[in-house]
Amino acid sequence: MITRVAVVALTALVLAPLSAQQPATVSLIINNGIVITVDGNRRVLNPGAIAINGNAIVAVDTPSAVASRYKATQTIDATGQVVMPGLINTHTHAAMVLFRGLGSDMNLMDWLNKVIFPAEAKTLTADFVRIGTELALLEMIQSGTTYFSDMYYFMDTVGRAARAAGVRAMVGQTVIDFPTPDANTHEEAIQRTVALAKEFAGDELITPSIAPHAVYTVSAAHLESVSRTARQLKIPIQIHLSETNDELRQSAEQHQARPVAVLDRLNFWAPITVAAHGVWVNDSEIALLKSRNVGIAHNPESNMKLSSGTAPVVSYRRAGVNVGIGTDGAASNNDLDMFEAMRQAAFQAKLVTGDPTAVSAVEAIEMATIGGARVVGQQDRIGSLEAGKRADLIIVDMSRPRQTPLYDPVAQVVFATNGNDVVTTIVNGTILMRDRKVLTMDEGTVLAAARGAVATVRKAIAP
Numbered sequence: 001m002i003t004r005v006a007v008v009a010l011t012a013l014v015l016a017p018l019s020a021q022q023p024a025t026v027s028l029i030i031n032n033g034i035v036i037t038v039d040g041n042r043r044v045l046n047p048g049a050i051a052i053n054g055n056a057i058v059a060v061d062t063p064s065a066v067a068s069r070y071k072a073t074q075t076i077d078a079t080g081q082v083v084m085p086g087l088i089n090t091h092t093h094a095a096m097v098l099f100r101g102l103g104s105d106m107n108l109m110d111w112l113n114k115v116i117f118p119a120e121a122k123t124l125t126a127d128f129v130r131i132g133t134e135l136a137l138l139e140m141i142q143s144g145t146t147y148f149s150d151m152y153y154f155m156d157t158v159g160r161a162a163r164a165a166g167v168r169a170m171v172g173q174t175v176i177d178f179p180t181p182d183a184n185t186h187e188e189a190i191q192r193t194v195a196l197a198k199e200f201a202g203d204e205l206i207t208p209s210i211a212p213h214a215v216y217t218v219s220a221a222h223l224e225s226v227s228r229t230a231r232q233l234k235i236p237i238q239i240h241l242s243e244t245n246d247e248l249r250q251s252a253e254q255h256q257a258r259p260v261a262v263l264d265r266l267n268f269w270a271p272i273t274v275a276a277h278g279v280w281v282n283d284s285e286i287a288l289l290k291s292r293n294v295g296i297a298h299n300p301e302s303n304m305k306l307s308s309g310t311a312p313v314v315s316y317r318r319a320g321v322n323v324g325i326g327t328d329g330a331a332s333n334n335d336l337d338m339f340e341a342m343r344q345a346a347f348q349a350k351l352v353t354g355d356p357t358a359v360s361a362v363e364a365i366e367m368a369t370i371g372g373a374r375v376v377g378q379q380d381r382i383g384s385l386e387a388g389k390r391a392d393l394i395i396v397d398m399s400r401p402r403q404t405p406l407y408d409p410v411a412q413v414v415f416a417t418n419g420n421d422v423v424t425t426i427v428n429g430t431i432l433m434r435d436r437k438v439l440t441m442d443e444g445t446v447l448a449a450a451r452g453a454v455a456t457v458r459k460a461i462a463p
Contacts, residue, residue: 089338118461317363
């Protein structure tokens, strides 16, 4: 005879596995996309699906596998579209979008000294920087950048603007040996850095840093002060390094050594140091940068436009140096489109080495994602689509005539796609743009403010 206790026990035994198989509820599932994971196995899932809960990726798998384990309160159908990690721009001066188009067809030193530095001295205020940064953020969200490393002035303003827009950023207080719009002295720049570090300590989106401009514009004593400050505050350093031949000449005159040697002699490097450009370096300097864990922000477009030279990307990568891609400021590029920068990084390496395999499409997309994450010390959180990482990703339309036919999604992303093809941008699990509609910023308001700032710039540059 079956007792009531036995029936209850049997029922529990039968129902337990069924209950365990019920899909868990997550906040978002992106279904049926061509998922370029940029993970350690370089997986491309076609079709693939991504389950996101809150700010984290919980699964990357086939649609059927994800559906068997998860259900979502919100879904996005990405059929025929590429889903990939958000792009990481390792070197920007975001607010300089308001100087876009000034000083074209000049070399770096003339461009800085005759155009940019004078214009900045007459225009920069915290509000001007906010307006410029918001314009840059709008452009970045629309073109798939989810993280940017910025060095400029009034960086508390930049950090607040990025956080409000929902974009991840490293914000670096500029240190330079002449009075600037936000700091008249070196000591004041250090004080601003301390305040910046305090304001954004532990912030989910914003990483504070300190940003000495370059070896030729910052004295040895002040470079040492920057290094001490970075170590005391436990923040990264950003610096322009060996960008031009002129920089090497000035470094020799001022410091009697090449820039890399100057910094090493000063024990300058922080645990996370982002060196922008790194064009004019030799093999021994590359080995030294590797030993000091210095990451390189490669800026192919601004380097070409200013005729600064070509960074030895292949040599860096062969030596194991972390290399990311940057746009530089839109005043010297002239946009913040990381797809263009990614493409030019590949093309430039192929051209200067005479080797069409020098930087492949796969390697280019890695430099723009997980490579950039390594440069900024965030590879455990962002840069690839893997369970446990933050949900920073983009969805890219692949239906344009120039993207048709679609044989190799990775090659098509690198060699035929641009920022206008991004349809959805997600950072930290929050949808910043969906179907080309930016949700965290008012585009009309941002553009109106930027156009209003043009009058200030025109007045500043008038003869």
